[in-house]
Structures are given as structure tokens and as C-alpha cells.
Amino acid sequence: SRSINLAVIPGDGIGQEVVAEGLKVLSAALPQDVKLETKEYDFGARRYHATGETLTDADLDELKRHDAILLGAIGDPGVPSGVLERGFLLKLRFAFDHHVNLRPSKLLPGVATPLAGQPEIDFVVVREGTEGPYTGNGGTIRKGTPHEVATEVSVNTAFGVERVVRDAFARAQARPRKKLTLVHKNNVLTFAGHLWTSVFDKVAEEYPEVTTEYIHVDAATIYLVTQPERFDVIVTDNLFGDIITDLAAAVSGGIGVAASGNINPSGEFPSMFEPVHGSAPDIAGQGKADPSATVLSVALLLRHLGHDAEAVRIEDAVSADLAERGDLPARSTSQIGDALAARVAG
Amino acid sequence: SRSINLAVIPGDGIGQEVVAEGLKVLSAALPQDVKLETKEYDFGARRYHATGETLTDADLDELKRHDAILLGAIGDPGVPSGVLERGFLLKLRFAFDHHVNLRPSKLLPGVATPLAGQPEIDFVVVREGTEGPYTGNGGTIRKGTPHEVATEVSVNTAFGVERVVRDAFARAQARPRKKLTLVHKNNVLTFAGHLWTSVFDKVAEEYPEVTTEYIHVDAATIYLVTQPERFDVIVTDNLFGDIITDLAAAVSGGIGVAASGNINPSGEFPSMFEPVHGSAPDIAGQGKADPSATVLSVALLLRHLGHDAEAVRIEDAVSADLAERGDLPARSTSQIGDALAARVAG
Ligand SMILES: CC(C)[C@H](C(=O)O)[C@@H](O)C(=O)O
Ligand SMILES: CC(C)[C@H](C(=O)O)[C@@H](O)C(=O)O
Numbered sequence: 001s002r003s004i005n006l007a008v009i010p011g012d013g014i015g016q017e018v019v020a021e022g023l024k025v026l027s028a029a030l031p032q033d034v035k036l037e038t039k040e041y042d043f044g045a046r047r048y049h050a051t052g053e054t055l056t057d058a059d060l061d062e063l064k065r066h067d068a069i070l071l072g073a074i075g076d077p078g079v080p081s082g083v084l085e086r087g088f089l090l091k092l093r094f095a096f097d098h099h100v101n102l103r104p105s106k107l108l109p110g111v112a113t114p115l116a117g118q119p120e121i122d123f124v125v126v127r128e129g130t131e132g133p134y135t136g137n138g139g140t141i142r143k144g145t146p147h148e149v150a151t152e153v154s155v156n157t158a159f160g161v162e163r164v165v166r167d168a169f170a171r172a173q174a175r176p177r178k179k180l181t182l183v184h185k186n187n188v189l190t191f192a193g194h195l196w197t198s199v200f201d202k203v204a205e206e207y208p209e210v211t212t213e214y215i216h217v218d219a220a221t222i223y224l225v226t227q228p229e230r231f232d233v234i235v236t237d238n239l240f241g242d243i244i245t246d247l248a249a250a251v252s253g254g255i256g257v258a259a260s261g262n263i264n265p266s267g268e269f270p271s272m273f274e275p276v277h278g279s280a281p282d283i284a285g286q287g288k289a290d291p292s293a294t295v296l297s298v299a300l301l302l303r304h305l306g307h308d309a310e311a312v313r314i315e316d317a318v319s320a321d322l323a324e325r326g327d328l329p330a331r332s333t334s335q336i337g338d339a340l341a342a343r344v345a346g
Numbered sequence: 347s348r349s350i351n352l353a354v355i356p357g358d359g360i361g362q363e364v365v366a367e368g369l370k371v372l373s374a375a376l377p378q379d380v381k382l383e384t385k386e387y388d389f390g391a392r393r394y395h396a397t398g399e400t401l402t403d404a405d406l407d408e409l410k411r412h413d414a415i416l417l418g419a420i421g422d423p424g425v426p427s428g429v430l431e432r433g434f435l436l437k438l439r440f441a442f443d444h445h446v447n448l449r450p451s452k453l454l455p456g457v458a459t460p461l462a463g464q465p466e467i468d469f470v471v472v473r474e475g476t477e478g479p480y481t482g483n484g485g486t487i488r489k490g491t492p493h494e495v496a497t498e499v500s501v502n503t504a505f506g507v508e509r510v511v512r513d514a515f516a517r518a519q520a521r522p523r524k525k526l527t528l529v530h531k532n533n534v535l536t537f538a539g540h541l542w543t544s545v546f547d548k549v550a551e552e553y554p555e556v557t558t559e560y561i562h563v564d565a566a567t568i569y570l571v572t573q574p575e576r577f578d579v580i581v582t583d584n585l586f587g588d589i590i591t592d593l594a595a596a597v598s599g600g601i602g603v604a605a606s607g608n609i610n611p612s613g614e615f616p617s618m619f620e621p622v623h624g625s626a627p628d629i630a631g632q633g634k635a636d637p638s639a640t641v642l643s644v645a646l647l648l649r650h651l652g653h654d655a656e657a658v659r660i661e662d663a664v665s666a667d668l669a670e671r672g673d674l675p676a677r678s679t680s681q682i683g684d685a686l687a688a689r690v691a692g
Contacts, residue, residue: 081543085533114571116462133479133500138537144544148504150537154479158494185585187431191484191496197427198490218592225460225571225596239531243589246564250571 003035004305007066007270011044013279014289014333015072021291021337022070022298025317028341029302029310039066043088044074045279054087060095064269068301071274072294076281086136093129096269098262099160100167101127101238102300103245103276105228110323111253115225121252123231126168127241129262131160132192134238154239156192161199167265168235169207179211179232180204183220183240196237220244224251249276257322259296261304273301287332292318295340317343349381350651353412353616357390359625360635360679361418367637367683368416368644371663374687375648375656385412389434390420391625400433406441410615414647417620418640422627432482439475442615444608445506446513447473447584448646449591449622451574456669457599461571467598469577472514473587475608477506478538480584500585502538507545513611514581515553525557525578526550529566529586542583566590570597595622603668605642607650619647633678638664641686663689 006026010019023038030036041063048054063069069092074084092098107113107121137153165182172180182200186193197214204212215223217240223230224247236244249258258276275293283289296318303311317340331339352372356365369384376382387409394400409415415438420430438444453459453467483499511528518526528546532539543560550558561569563586569576570593582590595604604622621639629635642664649657663686677685 081533082536082539086536090534114461116460133498134534136536138500138535140537140540142504143540146504146508148541150502150541151483152479152500152502152535152538154484154498154500156496156498158488158492162492185588187427188436188480188585188588189484189498190428190432190482191486192498193428194486194489195494195496218588221567221589221593222596222601225593226600239534242531242534242564243567247567247571247593250568254572255568 002033003037004030005065005067006036006038007063007069008038008040009043009069009071009074010040011072011074011279012046012076013073013281013284015044015074015279017284017287017289017333018275018291018294019070019072021333021340022294024337024341025295025314025344026298026302028345029314030307031310034307045076045079045084048079048084054084055091063092064096066270068270068305069272070298070301071272073275073277073279075279090134090136092272093262096272097130097264098272099128099130099164100263100265101129101241102261102263103127103241103248104259105245105248105252107252108257108319108322110326111257113251113253115228115251119227120229123228123234123248124171125234125236125241125245125248126164126171127236127245128160128164128238130238131156132238154189154192156195156237158195158199161196162203165199165203165235168233169203169210172210172233173207175232177232178209179213181231181234182212182214183217183234183236183244184214185217185240186214187216192237200235217244221247224248228252245276253322255293256290257292257296257318259293259300261297261300263304271301271304273297273304287334289333291333291337291340292322295337313344314340348379349383350376351411351413352382352384353409353415354384354386355389355415355417355420356386357418357420357625358392358422359419359627359630361390361420361625363631363633363635363679364621364637364640365416365418367679367686368640370683370687371641371660371690372644372648374691375660376653377656380653391422391425391430394425394430400430401437409438410442412616414616414651415618416644416647417618419621419623419625421625436480436482438618439608442618443476443610444618445474445476445510446609446611447475447587448607448609449473449587449594450605451591451594451598453598454603454665454668456672457603459597459599461574461597465573466575469574469594470517470579471587471591471594472510472517472579472581473591474506474510474582474584476584477502478584500535500538502541502583504541504545507542508549511545511549511581514579515549515556518556518579519553521578523578524555525559527577527580528558528560529563529580529582529590530560531563531586532560533562538583546581563590567593570594574598591622599668601639602636603638603642603664605639605646607643607646609650617647617650619643619650633680635679637679637683637686638668641683659690660686
């Protein structure tokens with residue numbers, strides 16, 4: 001489409017700073033004839049402290065009218081753990097049916113990794129986003145007593161598993177190596193494991209060119225540090241995806257460069273793009289945050305909206321910038337944003 | 347006690363080979379006046395293929411009469427995923443109330459790690475062993491149809507959480523650094539997360555000398571590769587413990603040296619000691635397996651039974667052997683076992 005109507009949620013802490021740079025680069029990347037309209041929303045800890053609200057039905061109606069959402073990061077130490085996660089982040093993912101959580105990991109030249117020997121890392125995790133242990137099913141009895149019992153229910157449906165598995169197969173088919181790894185724990189979580197495995201095997205029959213493998217989540221963490229080059233596309237459950245994508249980010253350059261898309265593939269609801277990192281209150285307001293993860297999330301956003309060439313330009317700009325970093329004095333958040341915008345425009 | 351009545355379960359694949367070396371080193375380590383009696387059991391894939399049995403009530407009665415259990419590894423590709431895990435390994439952990447799963451991680455000098463810069467790694471994970479998503483609670487409806495729903499229920503009790511948290515605090519208190527990290531995901535799994543966090547905070551009051559911290563499981567995987575030296579003792583849930591201990595093993599020398607104890611601290615039931623690795627059918631019977639993880643599990647077993655001096659001798663022998671490996675030609679499983687036995691005896 002020749003216009004983008006974007007909801008912008010800077011959020012808290014460094015979210016504010018990195019989103020400003022993301023928008024700068026987005027504007028620089030867009031062709032003249034694509035009209036960008038943005039509307040900013042103040043969700044997050046500030047709104048919560050001021051009003052007690054996290055995300056109302058009216059908010060969802062507003063957000064729904066946009067083509068996509070760009071989020072910085074939300075949360076601050078003054079908000080109890082879980083309130084903004086359940087009340088905002090997860091509520092949005094569930095309300096907008098963001099069932100494909102896309103998290104690419106690519107170790108770019110010149111970028112430091114904690115792994116020895118600079119391995120080749122270039123894979124993408126397709127994490128399920130609306131089921132598993134994230135549904136909020138469960139509860140507590142006898143709270144605060146010596147007899148408290150707390151349960152968490154992982155809910156998995158054939159419908160929910162199949163759509164994300166299909167998405168992952170299609171992505172694997174479109175990549176040169178055409179390999180898809182299912183990560184689960186089907187030897188212990190046998191009910192959910194059977195569902196994931198049987199759906200995976202069934203869809204695999206439609207993709208004879210895609211090489212498939214199954215790896216338990218515990219073993220996957222070993223491979224992510226000993227042979228990350230073995231992965232091309234990974235499909236996995238919501239919780240396992242949460243865990244392995246943080247590890248994947250760590251080995252492929254850190255959360256300073258890890259981008260993420262919470263995608264509703266049908267387009268029925270706007271998709272949401274955000275860096276994997278949090279609001280980092282300890283460095284907020286100091287211009288120390290690296291906006292690269294947000295800028296790469298903007299690239300995912302553009303690709304999702306069909307602006308592939310612009311997405312590639314942004315990714316190339318980030319690659320080039322990272323490759324030269326070793327030689328440069330440290331720069332501020334906005335200096336990095338300026339440099340990226342200049343590369344993208346130029 | 348001046349006698350050890352040990353149940354030995356070599357299991358499948360390399361389990362057979364590594365257990366033989368574990369017993370060799372155990373015999374070499376024990377003082378003359380400690381009588382070692384062993385009885386071997388054929389649990390695992392062989393028994394399952396022959397009889398369809400995994401672990402019967404009669405088996406449990408037999409095993410119960412021993413002071414401890416040494417296990418190699420069980421499983422082979424001919425057994426469907428989950429059958430031996432649920433039918434033997436987990437059944438035994440639950441039947442014998444192995445609620446403390448102890449997994450030390452120490453990067454020994456001379457041992458290769460996938461991490462750059464040879465970091466200092468010396469921590470122990472106390473993983474809960476009888477609750478969480480491992481209980482087998484859950485089920486499937488409409489199996490095999492497009493409307494299949496599969497659930498997995500994580501069950502957490504104040505009783506179960508408190509006893510493992512107490513065990514971990516006591517271990518932290520006994521170590522020089524006196525630091526304990528709780529790993530959970532209390533911002534999403536808010537029911538179980540609240541229980542773990544509140545019990546942890548309550549018990550912490552009794553251990554004013556222990557420094558405590560809380561880390562989400564996803565972030566913990568980042569720290570395990572970027573700053574593993576920050577950890578001293580970690581306490582965590584059954585599933586998170588499964589995942590992070592494989593990663594911990596990978597960064598601290600690999601599963602060739604990762605030992606584990608499934609402990610019933612009260613002594614009501616025998617505890618079980620095993621290497622973290624599996625039966626590795628691909629290299630079975632070739633004398634290629636490293637018995638060090640099993641030998642280190644024997645050290646944990648001895649310490650559990652009060653033979654601390656012998657445990658230390660074994661650990662020192664493994665350290666010394668590993669430190670010299672770089673200079674030696676490759677050795678077979680039994681050659682490594684012989685070398686360790688000689689060091690321990692001499
Ligand atoms: C903040 C939290 C709810 C979230 C998650 O667990 O999904 C985060 O860790 C992530 O990976 O996006
Ligand atoms: C084999 C499996 C049941 C087991 C577990 O998940 O606990 C293993 O991975 C382990 O860590 O001991």
C-alpha cells in the first residue's frame with residue numbers, strides 16, 4: 001500500500017529513545033510517495049502509574065485501526081512483575097491473534113559473540129504466540145498458606161499448532177537451506193508433545209523439499225552454543241520459544257540487535273514489531289541504548305507490509321554500521337540512528 | 347556406614363560402558379573396610395523390548411532396599427519417545443521422591459568450552475524433581491482430529507517448593523560465595539511464579555548471609571553464556587532446571603563431564619546418581635564414550651552417603667585427568683576408567 005498508518009508505543013525506559021531512532025530510519029527508508037502517518041500511544045508503566053490502566057477495550061479498538069504497531073519496551077521496577085506483561089504485552093498478542101512470533105538470529109560480521117571461533121549463525125525462530133503455558137490458564141488455592149497449590153496449564157490445539165507449523169514450513173521452503181527443526185519436549189510433555197509432533201509430521205508431507213528434524217528443548221540449548229550453524233528455521237511452542245530466542249539473541253550479537261515481530265499473518269489485526277530487549281531502566285535517558293534492534297524490527301515491519309526493498313536497505317545499513325563499529329568511538333543512541341538513517345537514505 | 351549396598355542400572359547404549367568404569371573407580375576409591383555390594387538390574391530398552399515392562403511395583407520394592415542407585419543411561423531409537431522417560435526415569439524419581447535434582451557445573455582447567463575467553467564457571471543447580479510440568483497431569487481430547495486439544499498442567503505446591511528452596515539455601519550458605527539465584531518466569535507464569543517467589547523470599551529471611559537474586563529463565567540463558575561467573579547456587583523448577591542444566595553442561599565442558607544426583611534428602615528412599623548424557627546409540631559399543639560424567643556422579647553418590655573424603659579424591663582425579671588430556675592420544679572408555687582408578691587408588 002502507498003501509505004502506512006502506524007501506531008507507535010515508545011513505552012518506558014530506553015523504549016522512548018530507541019523508538020525515536022526507529023522512526024527516523026523508517027522515514028529515511030520510505031519512498032517519497034509512501035505516506036507515513038504515525039500516532040503515539042502512552043501505554044506502559046507511565047500510564048499504569050497515572051491511571052491504573054494497562055490496555056482497555058477502547059485502546060484495542062483504537063490500535064486495531066492501524067496497519068502495524070511499533071513498540072519500544074515497557075516496564076519499570078515500580079510495577080509488580082506480571083502486571084504489564086499480562087495486562088499489556090500478552091493481552092495485545094492474544095487480542096490481535098499474534099500467533100507467529102518471528103525472531104531472526106544472524107551473527108553479522110564484526111559483531112561480538114560470547115561463543116569462541118565466530119561460528120556461522122543465520123536462522124529464524126518461529127515461536128507460537130497464542131497458546132502453550134502463556135494462556136493464563138491455571139490458578140491458586142490456599143494462597144499464602146503452607147497448603148498453597150498453584151497450577152499453570154499449557155493449552156495446545158491442533159488449530160493453533162498447525163497454523164504456526166505451516167507458517168514455519170513455508171518460511172523454510174523459501175530459504176536456500178530449506179531445513180526446519182521442531183523444538184519441544186515430547187518425551188516428558190507427552191500430550192502436547194504428541195500433538196506438536198504429529199501435526200509437524202503431517203504438514204511435512206506437503207513439503208518434500210524441506211529437511212526436518214526434531215530436537216528436545218534441553219538439547220537445543222546445547223546445539224545453540226556448540227553448533228548454531230545447524231539451524232535454519234526452528235518452530236516451537238510459546239514458552240520454549242521465549243527461552244531459546246533469548247539464548248539465540250545472546251549468541252548472535254546480544255539483545256542490542258535482536259528484532260522481533262508478533263505477526264497476525266491473515267492481516268485481520270495489525271502486527272506488532274519490537275526489539276527483544278526490555279526497558280533497561282538502569283541506562284534509560286542516557287543515550288546509551290543501541291537502537292539497532294528496533295531499527296531491525298522496523299525492517300521486519302516493512303517486509304510484513306510488503307516493502308521488501310526498503311527492508312533490505314535497512315538491514316544492509318545495520319550490517320554495514322555494525323561492521324564498522326570496532327573502529328569508531330562510542331556513539332549515542334541518536335548518533336547511531338542518524339548514521340543508519342543516512343546510510344538508508346544515501 | 348561401613349557398607350554400601352548399591353543398585354546398578356547400566357541401561358542401554360553407552361550406559362553399559364560408562365557404568366563399568368564408574369564401578370571400577372568406586373571400588374578403587376573405597377577404603378578396605380567399606381564393603382561394597384552391588385546388584386545389577388536390566389531396566390531400559392532391553393527389558394522393555396523383551397517383556398514390555400519398564401518399572402513394576404515389584405521392581406520398586408527391590409530397588410528400595412538399596413542404599414543408592416547408580417544409573418548409566420536408558421533409551422534407544424526403537425522405543426517410542428516418552429515410554430522409558432515416563433515409564434522408568436520419571437516413575438523412579440516420583441516413586442522415590444527425588445525432589446532435589448543436583449547438577450553441579452564447574453569448568454575445570456584444560457577443558458574446552460564453546461565460550462570465548464575461558465570464563466570462571468563454578469555453580470550448582472538445584473532443580474526441583476517431583477512437581478512442575480513433569481507430573482504427567484494433563485491430557486488430550488479429540489486426538490488425531492483437527493479439533494485435538496492437549497493440555498499439560500504444571501503443579502506446584504508450597505510443600506514441594508519450600509523443601510527444595512530450603513535445600514538450596516542450605517547449600518548456598520555452605521559455599522564461600524553464599525549466593526542463591528531463583529530462576530523462574532514469574533512475569534508470565536504468575537500463579538506458580540508467585541508461589542516460588544513468595545516461598546523464596548520467606549525462607550531468605552532465615553539466611554541473612556545469603557545474597558539472593560531473581561532472574562527470569564529466558565534472561566538466565568543469556569547470563570549463562572555471557573556471565574556464567576555470576577552464578578553460585580541456582581534453584582529452579584523442574585522444567586526450567588531441565589533446560590538450563592543442559593546449557594550449563596554445554597558451557598562448562600559438555601555433557602561428557604556433567605554429573606547429576608536425584609536426591610531424596612531424608613533418606614526415606616535411595617537416591618539415584620547418573621550422568622546427564624543419554625545412551626548415545628550412535629557411539630555405543632565402540633569404547634568412545636567418556637566415563638567422566640559417570641565417575642563424577644559416583645563422587646556425588648559417595649558424598650551423599652557421607653564418604654566425603656573419597657568423593658573429593660574422585661573429583662580431584664577427574665580434574666587431573668582432564669587437565670592432562672590435551673597432551674595425550676585419544677583413549678578408550680576403559681582406558682580413561684583405568685587411569686582414573688589408578689589416580690584414585692594411588
Ligand atoms: C516480557 C515477556 C512477557 C515476554 C515473553 O515472555 O514473551 C518477553 O520475554 C519476550 O520474549 O517477548
Ligand atoms: C530424559 C528426560 C526425562 C530427562 C528430563 O527431562 O528430566 C533428562 O532430560 C534429564 O535432564 O535428566
